[in-house]
Every structure is written in structure tokens, then in C-alpha cells.
Amino acid sequence: MRPTVHDIAAKAGVSLATVDRVLNDRPGVRSVTKARVEAAIVALGYVRDVAAANLAKSRIYPLVFILPEGDNPFMRGLEAEIRRAGLHSAAERTRLSVVTVPAFDPAALAAAIDAAVAEGVAGIAAVAVDAPEVFAAIGRAQEADIPVVTLVSDLSGSGRDHFIGVDNIAAGRTAGSLMGRFLGSRPGPVVVLAGSMRVRDHGERLEGFLSAMAAMSVARTILPVLEGQDDPDLSFRLMSDCLAAVPDLAGVYSLGAGNRGLLKALAKRGVDLCVIAHELTTETRGALESGLIDAVLNQDAGHEVRSAIRILRAKADGLSVNAAQERIRLDIFIKDNLPPASPDEE
Amino acid sequence: MRPTVHDIAAKAGVSLATVDRVLNDRPGVRSVTKARVEAAIVALGYVRDVAAANLAKSRIYPLVFILPEGDNPFMRGLEAEIRRAGLHSAAERTRLSVVTVPAFDPAALAAAIDAAVAEGVAGIAAVAVDAPEVFAAIGRAQEADIPVVTLVSDLSGSGRDHFIGVDNIAAGRTAGSLMGRFLGSRPGPVVVLAGSMRVRDHGERLEGFLSAMAAMSVARTILPVLEGQDDPDLSFRLMSDCLAAVPDLAGVYSLGAGNRGLLKALAKRGVDLCVIAHELTTETRGALESGLIDAVLNQDAGHEVRSAIRILRAKADGLSVNAAQERIRLDIFIKDNLPPASPDEE
DNA sequence: AAATTTCTGATTTACGTACATCAAAAATTC
DNA sequence: GAATTTTTGATGTACGTAAATCAGAAATTT
Incomplete structure (x- = not known):
């Protein structure tokens, strides 16, 4: 069986409460004790049971996707994928919402990011427009400790946590x-x-x-x-x-x-x-x-949406991401390798 | 908040124990009562919290991958991906193992499947060889209620639960x-x-x-x-x-x-x-x-492995799978869209 | 109508973690 | 060395479900 917090407590010779303080970065632990607990964690190879943790926290993750509005079929397809992912969102303790803003409009995008920050969401995924206003808005989100990922179009250098899209x-x-x-x-x-x-x-x-x-x-x-x-x-x-x-x-x-x-x-x-x-x-x-x-x-819109959700959740929890799984491949389609049409592909 | 078993019990006017009996197909519930409970489940849109359920069951899923042995680089890459997925397996309550058998050898494959069934694993993923012995072995796994998926090479008509690979x-x-x-x-x-x-x-x-x-x-x-x-x-x-x-x-x-x-x-x-x-x-x-x-x-080996794990778990739990997410795409690579080399890609 | 069988309710424990409270112990300061 | 602060322990509750027990109610059989 994998080790639990109880095992750590026993191994380190401390109480459960102390282990909890170390694990969740709560104050009130001497550095020597903290080191002993951390040694026990490493020695036992403890990994937090995320399912149990989330159950205990009964935490939900409100995530916002900001997309350009208009009849861009790819963007509308992306939106459809977000909605589809939303059907499973309960099982994953996420709540997804979509905000659309005028295309190629930095001010509108920046305003939408600020609004999401004000709402206190757990993460933001946005199709970036390359402009100073957007840089600044992303910076404000970062300051509020809200992870931001760019979707489809990147904005490297802006401090965004991750880019989800093709090269x-x-x-x-x-x-x-x-x-x-x-x-x-x-x-x-x-x-x-x-x-x-x-x-x-x-x-x-x-x-x-x-x-x-x-x-x-x-x-x-x-x-x-x-x-x-x-x-x-x-x-x-x-x-x-x-x-x-x-x-x-x-x-x-x-x-x-x-x-x-x-x-x-x-x-x-x-x-x-x-x-x-x-x-x-x-x-x-x-x-x-x-x-x-x-x-x-x-670029597979469904994959991008699922990837954005996984990454934002991981960032919100301070976990690491599986880079290989999150890499978005550039698909080449010719008429012979077309995937079967899905009912709501746009 | 999403409804819980308590809400169902209240709505249906029965006790928690009865709801549990209905949900987990335990005996001892009159059909009228069962119907009432099921109606409440539908009315409230209840979905079982899988994380909580697995926590309570403290169930783990031993899964077996059966691959051809030898120096086939793709198969060895697949094996590497399984090992990599195994690193996260604790978090997902799975325990992965790999069995290799001589390539193109139906008898060896059938024996490996039978051995896995005898061990009582929760699911089997195998690279299929087209032969009657293999059909029969898959049949025996099905009878033992152990889900089987074919990997890379299919065996439709054999009763396998799913095929994971390209068209x-x-x-x-x-x-x-x-x-x-x-x-x-x-x-x-x-x-x-x-x-x-x-x-x-x-x-x-x-x-x-x-x-x-x-x-x-x-x-x-x-x-x-x-x-x-x-x-x-x-x-x-x-x-x-x-x-x-x-x-x-x-x-x-x-x-x-x-x-x-x-x-x-x-x-x-x-x-x-x-x-x-x-x-x-x-x-x-x-x-x-x-x-x-x-x-x-x-075909992306990492995707296939993760897909196999998700599908086998879903089948073991009697849940449905997200077909779009599990479809394996046929990637076309030319020298211009090569993904960056991963350290252990073979 | 009594005896039996079949259902149902009430209650409890457990899974692994989070989080809060209060008391006790240890360390620090004066 | 007394007073204070900091650190630690002990304990309990909660999350949502699983699973078990036992008593009581309802249905069925005799």
C-alpha cells in the first residue's frame, strides 16, 4: 500500500497535525522538525492522494476561456469543445465558462482578463493578441496568483504560465x-x-x-x-x-x-x-x-481544451504537468487520412 | 452543489442503505422501491463521485499490457511509455505491468492472456495476433468479466471491448x-x-x-x-x-x-x-x-497508453468513454513538422 | 393467525486528506 | 526564573461513497 500521512507521522515521530502543517505550508513548525518530516516524506516516497485531498477540500475550480467572437469556425469549434468538456466538469471539480471578445482587440481582451481576475477564478485560458495592454493584464493576473495559459496564439515574454497550441x-x-x-x-x-x-x-x-x-x-x-x-x-x-x-x-x-x-x-x-x-x-x-x-x-481543438483544463488545474494546485501529454501536434490532413466527422465539428 | 446519496435518499423517501443497495446492485430491494430510487436519481441528475467511491473502496486496478518482444523500436517505445505512465499510476489507483511474448506467436499471446485472467487483473491491453487461439483467450477473459482492449493491431469480432490504434x-x-x-x-x-x-x-x-x-x-x-x-x-x-x-x-x-x-x-x-x-x-x-x-x-504511443489506461478503468467501473478523446490520429510527419525529440523516444 | 421470509431503516466504520480548536510542551525573551 | 511566545500534540469534524451489522417492518407462506 502507498504511504499515508499517518505513516509519515509515525516515521518522523511527530503528530498528524504537524505533518499536515508541513504538507500544506501552514505556519508554526520549527525548521528542524520540518526537515525531519520532509525527510520522512522522501524516505517513504509519499505522494498526496489528490482525489482524497480534493474530496476533503471540496474545492471547485472556476476556469474562464476567453475567445474571439465572430464566425471564425475554428473558434466556434473550440467553444463547442469547451462546452463538451463542461459536461464532464462535475467529475473533475471544474466549472468552465466562456467569454467572447471582439477579434484582434487588445483592449477588450485585457478588460476580459481583468474581469476574470476580479471574479476570482482559478485559472484563465485566452487566445492572445500581441499588445502591451494584454501583457499588463496578464501581469495583473499573475500578481493575483491566477494562472494564465495562452491558447492557439502565444504571447511569450508576457509571464503566461504555458502556451497551448502548435509551433x-x-x-x-x-x-x-x-x-x-x-x-x-x-x-x-x-x-x-x-x-x-x-x-x-x-x-x-x-x-x-x-x-x-x-x-x-x-x-x-x-x-x-x-x-x-x-x-x-x-x-x-x-x-x-x-x-x-x-x-x-x-x-x-x-x-x-x-x-x-x-x-x-x-x-x-x-x-x-x-x-x-x-x-x-x-x-x-x-x-x-x-x-x-x-x-x-x-490543431486538435478538443485536445487543446482538455490540455488547458489539466494545466490550469495543475498550476492552481501547484503540481507539475506532463509535457509530453500536453504537446499539441500539428496534424496534416489530406483526403485519405481524414478522421470520421464528429456531429458537432465545425 | 451536485446531489449526493443523501439527497437521493431524502427525495425518494428511503434510507441511505437502500440507496446504496440500488446504486451498487446489491440484493434486497423490492422492485417498486428500486424504481422510486432510480426515479430520484434521474430527477436529481445524480452522478456518482468516482473519486470518493474509489477512496471508499480503496480499490486499485492492476492492468496488464501484453506486447511482442524483440527489438521492434515502436514496441519498445510503447513499453517506455507504459513505464512512464506507471510513474503516475499511484495517483490514478492503477498498477501497470508489462508482459512480452514472442512476436507473431498466437499460442504465446493466448497463454499470456490466460495467465492475466488467472491472476485476476482488472484489465488487459494486448497487441493482437489474428488467430483462433487468441479469439478463444479473449473470450475467456470476457467470461471472467475482465475488459480487454486491443492495441495497435485490432481483432474485431473477437469480443474485445475497444481498439486503440489508427485506422x-x-x-x-x-x-x-x-x-x-x-x-x-x-x-x-x-x-x-x-x-x-x-x-x-x-x-x-x-x-x-x-x-x-x-x-x-x-x-x-x-x-x-x-x-x-x-x-x-x-x-x-x-x-x-x-x-x-x-x-x-x-x-x-x-x-x-x-x-x-x-x-x-x-x-x-x-x-x-x-x-x-x-x-x-x-x-x-x-x-x-x-x-x-x-x-x-x-501513431502516438504515449497517447495510446494513456488511452488504454483510461478505457480499461472506465470499463472496469462500467463507465462510458469519451470517444473523441480516445480516437488515435494518424500523424503525418515530414522533416518540417517533426516534434522535438523526447529523451527516451525510441 | 402464526411463522417465516423478504425488504428496509438506522447506524457505524472506513478510505485519505483538510482544517479547526484547545491544551500542553518547548523554546525564547526579559 | 518568570513571563511570554512559539511550536507541537491530541482530537474532532468534514468531504461523498462503500460496506457491514442488526433491528424492525412489511410481505409472503403455512
């Missing part, structure tokens, strides 16, 4: 590499459709893509980036104009959430373009199956 | 599709290096690969399958002979664990072949980085 530079490189292989020796320029350079993930993907294309044996023109603000209409207009202006266009890398507009624009043309997009949604799935899109790079 | 037909299709795209219009035949057709995963991958190649616009000769028994030396000999006999060979699909032999044989030639292999190991990772291999299809 976006590698994602861009992968897209570039696949684009190069798929196009082979076929001539023609390539265009990149992005959302906004104010979120780091878009910037990083672009950076990776450009570096991979530059490393290719076949030199290829990359047209100026189209910034569609993840808006279907704007993305559609930009792409349509581009298609009209560049008749020999060979490929498109859509690194943001402008796929609806992109597909609408592409539908008018044949399937002779090499198209690589991000995030598996009903739209991109359909386009993969019909051959309109050649490959989709994806 | 191997889709994996083969994906390999075929990538091979076709990467080769483009380049001529030359393609060869498949397998382990043994006695494990279903190899057979299924071949099936998928052949169907994808057949569906390609460019007809391509597929040479007879080389069965290397996942043995480095045999695989090396078979591949060397093939390379010598077929000078215009265009591609190799290695769908088993013969990559060490394959790479040794390829090293003598240039990098002019399109090579697609399975499972990310130190070998295949190195070959991807050096350009000797073009793509690696992978």
Missing part, C-alpha cells in the same frame, strides 16, 4: 514544404491569405512558410500577403481580385480563418491550384474531399 | 496517396516492405496502399510484397536483393517495423527514392532529417 513557425514551414512538393516543377507564383499580423500565430506561420519556400530548389515568386481580417467577405474580395490579376497563380496558402471567402472565390475557377489551409472545419473538410483543397494543417 | 486501411491509403503525389509523373515501380500478414495492421495497411495506388491517374507497377518479419537482417537482405534486381525502383512503402534493415540497404544508394515508413523512432527521425525518408506515418 506556428513549424506549421508555416510544413505548409511551404508540402506546397513545394505538390507543385513540383510547375511554374507560377504563390499567394498567402492571412487574417491579421496582430496575432502572433499568423505572423509566425508566414515566417515559416517564407523560409521553407526560400529553401526550395525551384525559385518561386511569393505575392504580397493578403490580410483578410478573418472576414469572409473581405477574404473573398481579396482572393477574387488576386485570381483575376494573376492568371498563372499556382498555389494558395491560407494561414488564417478566411477559408469561407477563399473557397467561394476558388469555386469559380477549376481545381488546378495547389491549396493548403489551416484548421479542419466542415468547410475545409468538404473542400478536401472535393479536391478543392490539397492539404489542411490542423 | 490502418486509411493509413495505407494515405501512404499511397502521398507516394503518388511525391512521385508525380516519375516512372518506375514501387515495392512494399511488410512484417507479417499475420497481424491485421500490416494486412490492412497493404490493402489501403494498393487501393490508393490503383486509384491514381498514373498507373504504376507494385512489386510483390517483401515479408521481413520485422527482422532487421531479413529486411536488409530482402531490400538489398530488390534494389539490385530493380534498378529503376521509384519508391518504397515500409509498413512494418523493418526500418533498420531498410535504411541500411538504402544507405548504399542515393536518396533518389521516395520512401514512406511507419512509426517515428530515433531511426526514422534521423532518416527524415537526412532526407533518406520522405514521410513517416505515426
Whole structure:
């Protein structure tokens, strides 16, 4: 049997109360006694029974997810996953809530973080926007001892506890590499459709893509980036104009959430373009199956949500996280390895 | 607050003892009373607090993993993941053990399953071999009410409770599709290096690969399958002979664990072949980085192990599983989206 | 109607930890 | 050495469920 607090008390020759004081960092223990108890803990290999501890504490963990609002299908899919995770939340002693804020709006995001801090939540997961206001808000959360993780788009240097998402530079490189292989020796320029350079993930993907294309044996023109603000209409207009202006266009890398507009624009043309997009949604799935899109790079939203919950809980409890389990992989989907559609995937 | 057994007792107008009898299927409750209690459970939306229940039961779950022995790097990696998961096993009230049996040996596998059943374990995870002895052994486990899951290679129709692994037909299709795209219009035949057709995963991958190649616009000769028994030396000999006999060979699909032999044989030639292999190991990772291999299809061993543990525990407790979380994705790795090497990845 | 069997209630202990209280002991200060 | 502060012990309750015991009530059989 694994050792309990009683075993520690016996081994260290102290009372249960003292063990409890050491374990939970309560005051009133001489340093020599504390050392003796800690030695016993190590000697016995004691690990706290988290289930029993939580039962005793009857603690619940209110967690807040802050996402951009709007019809970004990936974000809405993320929201669906949060809701789904919420169904099991009782068993895990968590209470999940979702707050949406205008996309690419630092002030709104910062305000939402501050509101969560004021509410006294146990943890915050946010899709970060790269701006000083957001840095400051995260700093205030840290001061209040509330763990913060960034989701999908990182903000390293901000003091956030963890980033949950893919390596976006590698994602861009992968897209570039696949684009190069798929196009082979076929001539023609390539265009990149992005959302906004104010979120780091878009910037990083672009950076990776450009570096991979530059490393290719076949030199290829990359047209100026189209910034569609993840808006279907704007993305559609930009792409349509581009298609009209560049008749020999060979490929498109859509690194943001402008796929609806992109597909609408592409539908008018044949399937002779090499198209690589991000995030598996009903739209991109359909386009993969019909051959309109050649490959989709994806991050598993369900995994990200579960990971965020595990990490925030661990941070709130001061426990360590299993890095291997929490690493989010960059999935490459082509039409042959599409997972079966889940009913509420968006 | 979520309802407890006390709330049910109050609502149904019965005692705690009666609620306990109903909840745990103990005898001595009239059907009318039982119905009343069950109605209260539904009305209140009661869900058992598993943590508290396990605490009270002080139950532990001895789980057995049965893997093929030998120097198959993927299997050894799986074993490493099991050991790693074992470090957290105390917290999850599980005790993991690993049994290895000769590869592709149905009798040995069946004996190992029977031994686990005799020991009275709480669950069994096994890499299945397709044979009647194994079917029968799984049947005996089921009769003893011990859940069985198949790992990596399935045995549907055997009564196993769950399969944890990738869709191997889709994996083969994906390999075929990538091979076709990467080769483009380049001529030359393609060869498949397998382990043994006695494990279903190899057979299924071949099936998928052949169907994808057949569906390609460019007809391509597929040479007879080389069965290397996942043995480095045999695989090396078979591949060397093939390379010598077929000078215009265009591609190799290695769908088993013969990559060490394959790479040794390829090293003598240039990098002019399109090579697609399975499972990310130190070998295949190195070959991807050096350009000797073009793509690696992978299943995440860590995910599989954690999934097996969750599922076996859920089955042992009679709980439901979260299908989305337990689906094992088919990862496609090219040199650009390689995850950082973990210290003990094999 | 009595005897028997089958249900049900009341109560208790246990799991491993958290947390509070009060008394006693030890260390520190004056 | 007395007064004070700090440290420690002893004890109890709580969390939500499991499981056992025993007495009493209800149903069934004779």
C-alpha cells in the first residue's frame, strides 16, 4: 500500500497535525522538525492522494476561456469543445465558462482578463493578441496568483504560465514544404491569405512558410500577403481580385480563418491550384474531399481544451504537468487520412 | 452543489442503505422501491463521485499490457511509455505491468492472456495476433468479466471491448496517396516492405496502399510484397536483393517495423527514392532529417497508453468513454513538422 | 393467525486528506 | 526564573461513497 500521512507521522515521530502543517505550508513548525518530516516524506516516497485531498477540500475550480467572437469556425469549434468538456466538469471539480471578445482587440481582451481576475477564478485560458495592454493584464493576473495559459496564439515574454497550441513557425514551414512538393516543377507564383499580423500565430506561420519556400530548389515568386481580417467577405474580395490579376497563380496558402471567402472565390475557377489551409472545419473538410483543397494543417481543438483544463488545474494546485501529454501536434490532413466527422465539428 | 446519496435518499423517501443497495446492485430491494430510487436519481441528475467511491473502496486496478518482444523500436517505445505512465499510476489507483511474448506467436499471446485472467487483473491491453487461439483467450477473459482492449493491431469480432490504434486501411491509403503525389509523373515501380500478414495492421495497411495506388491517374507497377518479419537482417537482405534486381525502383512503402534493415540497404544508394515508413523512432527521425525518408506515418504511443489506461478503468467501473478523446490520429510527419525529440523516444 | 421470509431503516466504520480548536510542551525573551 | 511566545500534540469534524451489522417492518407462506 502507498504511504499515508499517518505513516509519515509515525516515521518522523511527530503528530498528524504537524505533518499536515508541513504538507500544506501552514505556519508554526520549527525548521528542524520540518526537515525531519520532509525527510520522512522522501524516505517513504509519499505522494498526496489528490482525489482524497480534493474530496476533503471540496474545492471547485472556476476556469474562464476567453475567445474571439465572430464566425471564425475554428473558434466556434473550440467553444463547442469547451462546452463538451463542461459536461464532464462535475467529475473533475471544474466549472468552465466562456467569454467572447471582439477579434484582434487588445483592449477588450485585457478588460476580459481583468474581469476574470476580479471574479476570482482559478485559472484563465485566452487566445492572445500581441499588445502591451494584454501583457499588463496578464501581469495583473499573475500578481493575483491566477494562472494564465495562452491558447492557439502565444504571447511569450508576457509571464503566461504555458502556451497551448502548435509551433506556428513549424506549421508555416510544413505548409511551404508540402506546397513545394505538390507543385513540383510547375511554374507560377504563390499567394498567402492571412487574417491579421496582430496575432502572433499568423505572423509566425508566414515566417515559416517564407523560409521553407526560400529553401526550395525551384525559385518561386511569393505575392504580397493578403490580410483578410478573418472576414469572409473581405477574404473573398481579396482572393477574387488576386485570381483575376494573376492568371498563372499556382498555389494558395491560407494561414488564417478566411477559408469561407477563399473557397467561394476558388469555386469559380477549376481545381488546378495547389491549396493548403489551416484548421479542419466542415468547410475545409468538404473542400478536401472535393479536391478543392490539397492539404489542411490542423490543431486538435478538443485536445487543446482538455490540455488547458489539466494545466490550469495543475498550476492552481501547484503540481507539475506532463509535457509530453500536453504537446499539441500539428496534424496534416489530406483526403485519405481524414478522421470520421464528429456531429458537432465545425 | 451536485446531489449526493443523501439527497437521493431524502427525495425518494428511503434510507441511505437502500440507496446504496440500488446504486451498487446489491440484493434486497423490492422492485417498486428500486424504481422510486432510480426515479430520484434521474430527477436529481445524480452522478456518482468516482473519486470518493474509489477512496471508499480503496480499490486499485492492476492492468496488464501484453506486447511482442524483440527489438521492434515502436514496441519498445510503447513499453517506455507504459513505464512512464506507471510513474503516475499511484495517483490514478492503477498498477501497470508489462508482459512480452514472442512476436507473431498466437499460442504465446493466448497463454499470456490466460495467465492475466488467472491472476485476476482488472484489465488487459494486448497487441493482437489474428488467430483462433487468441479469439478463444479473449473470450475467456470476457467470461471472467475482465475488459480487454486491443492495441495497435485490432481483432474485431473477437469480443474485445475497444481498439486503440489508427485506422490502418486509411493509413495505407494515405501512404499511397502521398507516394503518388511525391512521385508525380516519375516512372518506375514501387515495392512494399511488410512484417507479417499475420497481424491485421500490416494486412490492412497493404490493402489501403494498393487501393490508393490503383486509384491514381498514373498507373504504376507494385512489386510483390517483401515479408521481413520485422527482422532487421531479413529486411536488409530482402531490400538489398530488390534494389539490385530493380534498378529503376521509384519508391518504397515500409509498413512494418523493418526500418533498420531498410535504411541500411538504402544507405548504399542515393536518396533518389521516395520512401514512406511507419512509426517515428530515433531511426526514422534521423532518416527524415537526412532526407533518406520522405514521410513517416505515426501513431502516438504515449497517447495510446494513456488511452488504454483510461478505457480499461472506465470499463472496469462500467463507465462510458469519451470517444473523441480516445480516437488515435494518424500523424503525418515530414522533416518540417517533426516534434522535438523526447529523451527516451525510441 | 402464526411463522417465516423478504425488504428496509438506522447506524457505524472506513478510505485519505483538510482544517479547526484547545491544551500542553518547548523554546525564547526579559 | 518568570513571563511570554512559539511550536507541537491530541482530537474532532468534514468531504461523498462503500460496506457491514442488526433491528424492525412489511410481505409472503403455512
